[in-house]
Structures are given as structure tokens and as C-alpha cells.
Amino acid sequence: MTISSRHILNTALLVFLGLIPFITDWMGDSFYTGLVARILILAIAALSLNLLIGYGGMVSFGHAAYIGVGAYCVGIGAFHAFEDGIDWMLNGYVQLSAALLGSALIALIIGAISLRTRGVYFIMITMAFSQMLYFSAVGVETYGADDGLTIYLRSDMLGLIDLNDEKSLYYLIFASLLVVLYLMHRLVESPFGNVIRGTRSNEARMRAIGFSPYKYRLTAFVIAGTIAGYAGFLMANLNDFVSPDMMHWTRSGDLIIMIVLGGMASLFGPLYGALAFLMLEELLSSIPLTIGGLHVGEYWQLIFGPLLILIVLFARNGIDSFLPQPRKSS
Numbered sequence: 001m002t003i004s005s006r007h008i009l010n011t012a013l014l015v016f017l018g019l020i021p022f023i024t025d026w027m028g029d030s031f032y033t034g035l036v037a038r039i040l041i042l043a044i045a046a047l048s049l050n051l052l053i054g055y056g057g058m059v060s061f062g063h064a065a066y067i068g069v070g071a072y073c074v075g076i077g078a079f080h081a082f083e084d085g086i087d088w089m090l091n092g093y094v095q096l097s098a099a100l101l102g103s104a105l106i107a108l109i110i111g112a113i114s115l116r117t118r119g120v121y122f123i124m125i126t127m128a129f130s131q132m133l134y135f136s137a138v139g140v141e142t143y144g145a146d147d148g149l150t151i152y153l154r155s156d157m158l159g160l161i162d163l164n165d166e167k168s169l170y171y172l173i174f175a176s177l178l179v180v181l182y183l184m185h186r187l188v189e190s191p192f193g194n195v196i197r198g199t200r201s202n203e204a205r206m207r208a209i210g211f212s213p214y215k216y217r218l219t220a221f222v223i224a225g226t227i228a229g230y231a232g233f234l235m236a237n238l239n240d241f242v243s244p245d246m247m248h249w250t251r252s253g254d255l256i257i258m259i260v261l262g263g264m265a266s267l268f269g270p271l272y273g274a275l276a277f278l279m280l281e282e283l284l285s286s287i288p289l290t291i292g293g294l295h296v297g298e299y300w301q302l303i304f305g306p307l308l309i310l311i312v313l314f315a316r317n318g319i320d321s322f323l324p325q326p327r328k329s330s
Contacts, residue, residue, distance in 0.1 A: 005324035010268050018174060021167045030166065034238070037170050039278045040177045041234045046258040046270035047180050048227035053256065054265035055188055056220050057200035059123050061252045062110065062130030066225040068137065068247030069106055070099035070232025075149045075242035082152045092155030092163070096233055103229025104222050106133075111221030115214060127249045137244035148243030155237055163237050173234050177271070180227060185267055187223070196220055197265075261311060263320025272319045280304055 017036065024033045045067055052058040074095050081090035088094060114125040138146045154163040162168045187193050199206045199213040206213055236242050245251070254277070262273025284300035296303075315321040 009323060013268075013271070014178070017177075021170050033166060033170055035278065035282065037173050037238055038235070039274050040173050041231050041238065042255070042258065042278065043271040043274035044173075044177055044180050044234070045228045045231040046255045046262075046274055047184055048224040048231070049252075049255050050259050050264065050266075050270045051184065051187070051196075051220055051224045053259055054269070055193065055200065056196045056217060058115070058217065058221070059256070060114075060126040060221075061123050061249050061256075062126035062128075063224070063228055063255055064249070064251035065110075065130040065133045065247045066103040066107060066228035067232035067235065067251070068133065068242070068244070069103045070229035071236035071242040071246055072137065072143070072149075072232075073099040073102055073229075074155055074233055074236035075151055076143060078151045078153045078155075079143060079149060090153055090156045092157040092161075095155050096230075099229045099233040100226055103232070104226040107222045107225025107229075108218070111218045111225070115217050115221065127252075130247060130249050130252060134244050134247040134249075137247060144243070146244055148241055148245070151236060151240045151242065154240070155233075169237060173238070176230070176234065181267065181271075183227075188267070192216065192219070257308065261308060261318050263318040266317065266320040269318060269320045272323075276319060280307070 017040065020036045021033050024030050045063070049060065049063045052060050052063075077089040077091075077095045077098070080086045110126065110129045114122050114129070117125055137143070143149045157163060161172055163172070188197075195206060195211050195213075195216045199211070199216060203213050232246070235246070258273035258277045259270050260273070261276050262271065263269030281300060281304070284303050285297045287297040287300070289296040311318060
């Protein structure tokens with residue numbers, strides 16, 4: 001089995017990401033450890049959405065809702081543990097189970113309804129459900145409403161992993177990314193993945209040979225939602241804060257931009273897209289230039305927008321187009 005340049009590049013990226021805490025220690029600046037950890041969490045969420053968009057052709061503008069559900073499971077548990085002394089609600093495994101089951105159940109309900117539609121109707125229904133959850137969170141005063149909820153106590157993993165230690169948390173996030181990458185690879189290359197891709201290409205043909213596209217799509221929808229809920233669990237512990245903004249449809253739009261930027265239907269595309277998106281946001285927003293009393297960095301989207309358009313116009317599949325392409329067997 002020959003190792004392609006693409007595999008070497010992807011492996012080098014993972015090795016580099018694995019060394020980030022040591023590199024930042026050497027630099028004496030731990031800020032970038034937190035930044036990269038956030039990138040990896042968003043990459044996990046983008047990987048799950050890529051299963052729907054890139055491989056299944058299901059453009060969901062409600063995917064951020066599952067991140068919010070997972071995050072609020074941590075936030076609500078920490079709130080009652082801190083305010084009411086209910087220790088078991090701080091148990092990380094209880095919070096994680098609630099995040100996975102809650103996001104899976106909501107994905108099942110949303111998917112069961114929205115997957116009966118197509119095109120713009122599917123997009124609008126997923127967005128509507130996301131906004132419904134968003135406004136529900138805004139209306140709950142007990143948990144901070146639109147001001148959000150500060151997490152004073154991180155999830156207690158019963159001594160197995162200390163999430164209060166930044167390196168331990170980072171490597172939990174990094175290991176989670178590796179697991180999700182492996183899971184997506186096996187899933188996409190499996191018969192299940194072939195049906196999902198085949199349904200995207202020609203649904204009528206898949207029906208003709210005996211498959212039920214609806215059941216396969218719904219299963220993919222639930223898997224993607226569950227993984228996004230896990231990303232929310234990690235994000236809440238990283239940020240020590242949750243808010244309804246995590247569920248807003250614009251956050252789903254950010255995930256879609258990451259996928260388009262990195263390359264749809266590409267295993268590592270969402271990771272490259274998340275890296276590019278967050279690093280460009282950080283760099284462009286830090287531009288010290290001032291024109292006519294306006295700080296250019298505050299309007300970084302005006303610079304990022306044209307860059308994204310150029311990538312879409314000149315790169316057929318985002319950053320993935322610039323990577324060494326795998327050789328096709330003759």
C-alpha cells in the first residue's frame with residue numbers, strides 16, 4: 001500500500017495539532033491552546049454536518065441547535081450543582097449522556113419531519129426548528145435567558161480526566177477529533193455510506209434497487225446531531241459559558257462556510273475549513289489599521305467575504321482542491 005502525499009500532509013497536520021500545548025508552552029503564550037481547542041471542537045461539529053451536506057446532500061441550517069443542546073446539558077447541570085448542591089448533576093458522565101441522548105432525540109424529531117421535504121423547504125424547516133430552540137432558551141430566565149449562563153464548575157469525570165487542567169481538556173478534544181475522523185471514514189466507506197451517497201446522486205435508482213432513502217437519511221441525521229451534541233458538551237467545558245447564541249441559525253451558517261471553505265465530501269475538508277475560518281477571523285480582526293476613524297479589524301467580515309467568494313470561484317472544492325489529489329487506479 002503506497003502512502004500518498006495527501007496522507008502525509010494530513011498526518012503532519014494531526015501531529016502538529018497534537019503538539020500545540022507544548023508549542024504554546026515553549027512560546028509562553030497559552031492563548032493559542034484555547035484557540036486551537038475551539039477550532040477542533042468546531043471541526044468536530046463541521047465533520048458531523050459534512051455527513052449531511054457533503055455526502056447526503058441535506059443542507060441543514062439548524063445544526064447548531066444540537067451544539068446548544070449539548071452545551072446546555074453541561075450548563076444546567078453545573079448550575080444546579082453550584083446553586084443547589086446537587087452533586088450528581090455535576091457528574092460528567094451524566095451530563096455527557098444527557099447531551100448525547102438529548103441531541104439524538106431532538107435530531108430524530110427534527111429529521112423525521114424535515115426529511116419529508118426537499119430543497120428550500122428542508123432548509124427552512126431545519127432553520128425554523130433551530131430558531132424555535134433558540135427562542136426557547138432566550139425565554140428561560142432561570143438559566144440566564146439571552147445573557148447566557150456562566151459555568152462555575154466544569155464536568156466532573158470522576159478522576160479519570162481533569163477538565164480543569166487545560167492540557168487534559170485539550171487532549172480530550174484532540175482525541176475526540178481523531179475518533180470522529182475515524183468514525184466518519186468508516187461510516188462513509190461502509191455500505192451505509194454508499195447508500196447515503198447514492199441517494200444524493202439518484203434517489204429514484206436507490207429506491208428501485210430496494211433501499212429506503214428516508215430511513216438511511218434519518219439515521220445519518222441522528223448520527224450527525226449526536227456528534228454535534230458531543231461538540232457542545234466539549235465547548236461548554238472549554239468556554240465555561242453557554243448562551244442561546246450557540247443555537248442561532250447563523251452559527252449553522254458558520255459551520256456550512258467551514259465545510260465549503262475546506263471542501264465538501266472530503267474527510268479532512270471540515271478540519272482545514274475550521275482552521276482557515278477561525279485563523280482568518282483571528283488575524284483579520286486583529287488588523288490595527290484605522291481608516292476614517294473606523295478600525296478595519298472590526299469589519300473583518302468585509303475582507304473575509306471576498307476571500308471566500310474567490311475560493312469558491314477558483315477552487316472547485318475549497319482548500320481540498322489545493323491538496324495533492326489521490327491517484328486513480330487504472
